[in-house]
Amino acid sequence: MQNVIPRRKKTVREIDVRGRRVLVRADFNVPLDEEGAIADDTRIRASLPTINYLCERGARVILCSHLGRPKGEIVERLRLTLVANRLSALLGRPVVALRDCIGPEVESAVATMSDGDIVLLENLRFHPEEKKGDPAFAEELAGLAEAYVNDAFGASHRTDASIVGVPDYLPAVAGLLLEKEIGVFTRILEKPERPFAAVIGGAKVSDKLEVLDNIIFRVDRLLIGGGMAATFLASRGYRTGASHIETDRLDAVRRVEENAERRGVRLILPRDVIVTEKLEAGAPARTVASTEIPDGRVIADIGPAAVDEFSRELGSVRTVVWNGPMGVFELPEFAEGTRRIAATLATLDGTTVIGGGSTADAVERFGLTDQMTHVSTGGGAALTVLAGKPLPGVEALDDAGTP
Numbered sequence: 001m002q003n004v005i006p007r008r009k010k011t012v013r014e015i016d017v018r019g020r021r022v023l024v025r026a027d028f029n030v031p032l033d034e035e036g037a038i039a040d041d042t043r044i045r046a047s048l049p050t051i052n053y054l055c056e057r058g059a060r061v062i063l064c065s066h067l068g069r070p071k072g073e074i075v076e077r078l079r080l081t082l083v084a085n086r087l088s089a090l091l092g093r094p095v096v097a098l099r100d101c102i103g104p105e106v107e108s109a110v111a112t113m114s115d116g117d118i119v120l121l122e123n124l125r126f127h128p129e130e131k132k133g134d135p136a137f138a139e140e141l142a143g144l145a146e147a148y149v150n151d152a153f154g155a156s157h158r159t160d161a162s163i164v165g166v167p168d169y170l171p172a173v174a175g176l177l178l179e180k181e182i183g184v185f186t187r188i189l190e191k192p193e194r195p196f197a198a199v200i201g202g203a204k205v206s207d208k209l210e211v212l213d214n215i216i217f218r219v220d221r222l223l224i225g226g227g228m229a230a231t232f233l234a235s236r237g238y239r240t241g242a243s244h245i246e247t248d249r250l251d252a253v254r255r256v257e258e259n260a261e262r263r264g265v266r267l268i269l270p271r272d273v274i275v276t277e278k279l280e281a282g283a284p285a286r287t288v289a290s291t292e293i294p295d296g297r298v299i300a301d302i303g304p305a306a307v308d309e310f311s312r313e314l315g316s317v318r319t320v321v322w323n324g325p326m327g328v329f330e331l332p333e334f335a336e337g338t339r340r341i342a343a344t345l346a347t348l349d350g351t352t353v354i355g356g357g358s359t360a361d362a363v364e365r366f367g368l369t370d371q372m373t374h375v376s377t378g379g380g381a382a383l384t385v386l387a388g389k390p391l392p393g394v395e396a397l398d399d400a401g402t403p
């Protein structure tokens with residue numbers, strides 16, 4: 001087992017920023033609605049502490065981010081102007097949106113900044129060099145500033161130029177959001193208050209295999225829901241109707257079960273499930289024992305007895321990490337399991353950590369975000385950390401204690 005963060009990294013609190021141009025890599029990759037408006041500004045709000053910190057200390061703040069996957073060319077609806085406007089409203093300070101992220105116009109805009117000013121560079125992924133991790137592009141970005149702050153936890157599992165390349169050319173430190181995210185995950189994975197439970201769901205085992213393989217060595221209880229429960233049930237020899245079984249993962253699931261047994265971890269599958277013929281709105285649904293799933297039916301949610309059992313198990317733990325919804329929560333008829341598990345976590349006394357992605361969306365939809373200890377801003381990045389793997393964006397930063 002590896003440590004999540006092998007060495008402590010330098011943070012923005014350990015460098016002098018007054019009067020200096022500071023390039024801040026944020027993760028403003030926010031969901032957009034059909035009209036192209038920002039559907040959820042959680043990630044923008046999460047960046048405020050670092051930006052305010054820098055402005056208040058007289059830094060000249062140069063923000064940068066990607067938005068979407070524009071594949072190295074300009075896509076009008078993926079410009080960051082909307083983000084700049086929202087950020088400016090939230091900060092109560094002007095944020096100037098630039099039309100590119102490198103080049104002479106950007107350089108002259110940056111050269112005329114005063115202490116406390118904020119600019120936002122254009123979407124980094126309009127340049128193909130960003131995704132390629134191109135060193136010359138990284139050097140050009142770095143040339144705009146005198147220090148680099150990574151506050152993009154959600155993108156730190158990537159090896160893009162702005163994440164792993166820029167630190168080669170500048171003093172490179174963690175922002176306050178990155179520090180908080182890493183701190184929370186490090187604490188629960190390395191020194192959890194026990195009992196410690198993980199609730200893992202979502203569509204597929206294959207998406208979470210590395211997480212299961214790591215977490216099984218750290219938790220006292222593992223609760224499995226979502227579509228992936230079908231593969232666990234199949235590996236125990238039950239009939240699973242028309243549910244999608246990842247036949248190539250049955251061995252991997254057995255390994256997780258064996259490790260659970262060896263370590264005395266309670267691995268709990270849903271005792272009942274909601275099944276349907278089709279995973280679509282309005283489809284007739286019924287509750288069945290998970291050992292008796294009828295032919296032609298697929299698992300769509302965990303059932304009420306499973307919710308009760310999961311809630312009982314969670315009622316006595318001191319730490320919970322949750323990644324992956326219990327059912328197809330996007331459809332109201334299959335949202336109950338996810339909603340009730342979210343409600344259970346909301347009332348817990350101990351530490352509750354939501355591992356990002358659609359689980360964070362679900363918790364937000366149920367209005368319970370504020371009741372959790374921590375809701376991660378990372379999807380893939382949170383999975384990487386839960387899998388016990390280092391984040392390239394964190395590795396690239398200066399070690400604490402270096403001059």
Ligand SMILES: Nc1ncnc2c1ncn2[C@@H]1O[C@H](COP(=O)(O)OP(=O)(O)OP(=O)(O)O)[C@@H](O)[C@H]1O
Binds near residue numbers: 226
């Ligand atoms: N029984 C089920 N059958 C099919 N899909 C399911 C089932 N239960 C949950 N899902 C789906 O799983 C998806 C989310 O799973 P995922 O593993 O992506 O979660 P996550 O890790 O929180 O999010 P992300 O991957 O965005 O970080 C949801 O869209 C949900 O509809």
Ligand SMILES: O=C(O)[C@H](O)COP(=O)(O)O
Binds near residue numbers: 027154
């Ligand atoms: O939304 C995310 O998970 C991050 O912003 C990374 O985006 P990407 O998956 O397009 O690299």
